[in-house]
Amino acid sequence: MTAAPHVLILGGTTEARLLAAALATGDGAGARPPRVTSSLAGRVAEPRLPAGEVRVGGFGGPDGLARWVREQQVDALIDATHPFAETISFNAARAAATAHVPLLALRRPGWVPGPGDRWHPVASLDEAAGALGGLGERVFLTTGRMGLAAFAHLTEHWFLVRSVDAPEPPAPPRMEVLLARGPFDLAGEAELLRRHRIDVLVTKDSGGQATAAKLTAAREAGLPVVVVRRPPVPAGVPVADDVPQATRWLRARIG
CATH class of the missing domain: 3.40.50.720 (NAD(P)-binding Rossmann-like Domain)
Incomplete structure (x- = not known):
């Protein structure tokens, strides 16, 4: 056969x-x-x-x-x-x-912005770090544990970092780590933004539904979103x- x-x-x-x-x-x-x-x-x-x-x-x-x-x-x-x-x-x-x-x-x-979204598209994590200056000090960072070095020099910002596994240095000096794996729902994401007083969301354009609820939560809260374009x-x-x-x-x- x-x-x-x-x-x-x-x-x-x-x-x-x-x-x-x-x-x-x-x-x-x-x-x-x-x-x-x-x-x-x-x-x-x-x-x-x-x-x-x-x-x-x-x-x-x-x-x-x-x-x-x-x-x-x-x-x-x-x-x-x-x-x-x-x-x-x-x-x-x-x-x-x-x-x-x-x-x-x-x-x-990939994700597509809709009415009410305040997206700031960037080409890289380095550009995302550079875009935070005028957007807010409390950052929800959902780009994964491998790219934290791009934000390690930002000493005036506070980061909530969500990843599946614990990140390793270099990393931002003011940071709280949340270990979690999607999918995430809208109610949970909205509560996360409220509880941590988030000013700005940073994400990669991963697409899909498992982690898209954070974008809706940010839109409903009127928050800016820095979106790293995919290669x-x-x-x-x-x-x-x-x-x-x-x-x-x-x-x-x-x-």
């Missing part, structure tokens, strides 16, 4: 887990379930594990990823990493070209907005 096609999914996002589950149950691509391997970066201490096989840790750059793809006979590569995981996305594009396997980026759509997908890589689009793309390539 011919071996089932092998699909490698990069990322521990909600979309990555949903895709792995769909493929593992035969609801995704092909007449029979493919072999599915999900690769997690290992930055979260207790990740939510997807269906199928799981590997944790890096590949050693694009050459290491290309080597793994060839050795494991991967038939299709899905980049379902976080929209801000720029390095692995470009590594995936280079590896797919080297190994001659099709690559798809699975990206949830582009590597040139030439097709993009799917959701799991059904991704499975249709896979069916066309691995049957």
